[in-house]
Amino acid sequence: MNILTIDDDREILDFFHHLFHQKGHQLYFAHDKSSTEKAIKRTSLEIAFIDLKLPDVSGLQLLKKVKQAHPACKVVMMTGYSTVQTAVEAIKLGAEDYIEKPFEDITLIEKVIQPEKDQQDIDSYIQLAKNSGLIVGKSQSMKEVVRIASKFATKNLNILIDGETGTGKEVMARYIHEASSKKQNEGPFLALNCGAVAEQILESELFGHESGAFTGAAKTRKGYFELASNGTLLLDEIGEASMPIQVKLLRVLESREFMRVGGEKILRTGARILAATNRNLRREVEKNRFREDLLFRLEAVTITIPPLRERKEDLLEISYFILNKEGLSHLTLSEEALELLYEHEWPGNIRELTNVLLRGSAELEDNANVILPNHLYIPLNVSKVKGQNNFIETDSGPISAQWKAEILKSIDRGDSLNLSHVMEDMKKAELQVSREIAKKALRTANGSQKEAAEKLGVNPRKLRYILNEKN
Numbered sequence: 001m002n003i004l005t006i007d008d009d010r011e012i013l014d015f016f017h018h019l020f021h022q023k024g025h026q027l028y029f030a031h032d033k034s035s036t037e038k039a040i041k042r043t044s045l046e047i048a049f050i051d052l053k054l055p056d057v058s059g060l061q062l063l064k065k066v067k068q069a070h071p072a073c074k075v076v077m078m079t080g081y082s083t084v085q086t087a088v089e090a091i092k093l094g095a096e097d098y099i100e101k102p103f104e105d106i107t108l109i110e111k112v113i114q115p116e117k118d119q120q121d122i123d124s125y126i127q128l129a130k131n132s133g134l135i136v137g138k139s140q141s142m143k144e145v146v147r148i149a150s151k152f153a154t155k156n157l158n159i160l161i162d163g164e165t166g167t168g169k170e171v172m173a174r175y176i177h178e179a180s181s182k183k184q185n186e187g188p189f190l191a192l193n194c195g196a197v198a199e200q201i202l203e204s205e206l207f208g209h210e211s212g213a214f215t216g217a218a219k220t221r222k223g224y225f226e227l228a229s230n231g232t233l234l235l236d237e238i239g240e241a242s243m244p245i246q247v248k249l250l251r252v253l254e255s256r257e258f259m260r261v262g263g264e265k266i267l268r269t270g271a272r273i274l275a276a277t278n279r280n281l282r283r284e285v286e287k288n289r290f291r292e293d294l295l296f297r298l299e300a301v302t303i304t305i306p307p308l309r310e311r312k313e314d315l316l317e318i319s320y321f322i323l324n325k326e327g328l329s330h331l332t333l334s335e336e337a338l339e340l341l342y343e344h345e346w347p348g349n350i351r352e353l354t355n356v357l358l359r360g361s362a363e364l365e366d367n368a369n370v371i372l373p374n375h376l377y378i379p380l381n382v383s384k385v386k387g388q389n390n391f392i393e394t395d396s397g398p399i400s401a402q403w404k405a406e407i408l409k410s411i412d413r414g415d416s417l418n419l420s421h422v423m424e425d426m427k428k429a430e431l432q433v434s435r436e437i438a439k440k441a442l443r444t445a446n447g448s449q450k451e452a453a454e455k456l457g458v459n460p461r462k463l464r465y466i467l468n469e470k471n
């Protein structure tokens, strides 16, 4: 193989010479921009090892040059600890991996020169992903996301996973845990939703509490940072965490130290931290709703999961995976049913697909094994109207004229339509609108249910019913 090593440190060049020369490889060495350019022109290249910091040029620029001239050439970056951020950038630009100097483990270097290992590696991470509930599918975008996730799973870096709701951020986090180093994945994988509970409860969930720390804290309890100490902790919906919680999280991420609520002893956590969000945290930082220093700590690496509508080629595999997982492997989707699935834009992504399939399977007549279009309730492709979500979730009013027009149009188009489902959803939507009204009235009445009920002309029991239903 033709191997190029680019480094201005002579010792490194000698090291590569010793490692590869006896094995019969053709070695080339460069130490700056112009010697690299000459080497790139001279020959075809199969592998390049590039130092990130060179005297007159950055390693990233050389990576681009090598990849331009020899697209199939595998590139491994070499870095000192302080430049890990740039190494992350390099992997995103197509580098195979990075190794930290001084080299402690040369197996990675030896592995790159075994081409048969590549396919084995890809196969094994795709299989591991599947085992942990994550289907990679055929799409290039998802393959690339999983390639990056697999590279960083084994490095002890915090990873931020972003993507729309239902795209699989939590399953991705679980996969990263499974694919992490042995030391890490022997511990538990724990996920905590930072948006689901009130601030005080979240604090005690994260850090634990001592008995008597607050009313109701009868016993000492460990928090997630303690419980996940030799495993992985996913901070889900991190964008929902309040400012005071963000400050506390930042402290743990910086020092690895924390105290239980009401406690005085300093505890340490070894948990690998992953965070997930469907908000754009950069924008949240600009609006002063998210701390920039916390974002900086969390996003050593960011992995963005593409929405399902941008990888419809994966729909078939994911659909059958879902049916299998739900014990419905005997079911088949008819061609026409599949066509309907392909047409939809899936604003709720894989979670929405799961719901549609489960509901569809429940519609099947006894002994029937084929899911047909009339079994599938797909929310009428309102999502096809640009910028508008599934009608139940839209802010602009769920029972909108636009939605009604869409239904009527779909009949003109000859689409199949299940009126019971439409009515069921209208009921849900009606309740949601009523709830919004009830909440607003309650706020205006400073929380008095009696007063709010009076204003709305309903009795307080009905008001409570409306308020509770969606909870």
Ligand SMILES: Nc1ncnc2c1ncn2[C@@H]1O[C@H](COP(=O)(O)OP(=O)(O)OP(=O)(O)O)[C@@H](O)[C@H]1O
Pocket (backbone or CB within 6 Å): 133, 134, 135, 136, 163, 164, 165, 166, 167, 168, 169, 170, 171, 172, 276, 277, 278, 318, 321, 350, 351, 354
């Ligand atoms: N790639 C995938 N392969 C198989 N199943 C998936 C995949 N992605 C998501 N799912 C399934 O879709 C559902 C939603 O996934 P998950 O909870 O991970 O999404 P999420 O992005 O964390 O959503 P949210 O932002 O709403 O919390 C789950 O049932 C999950 O198993």
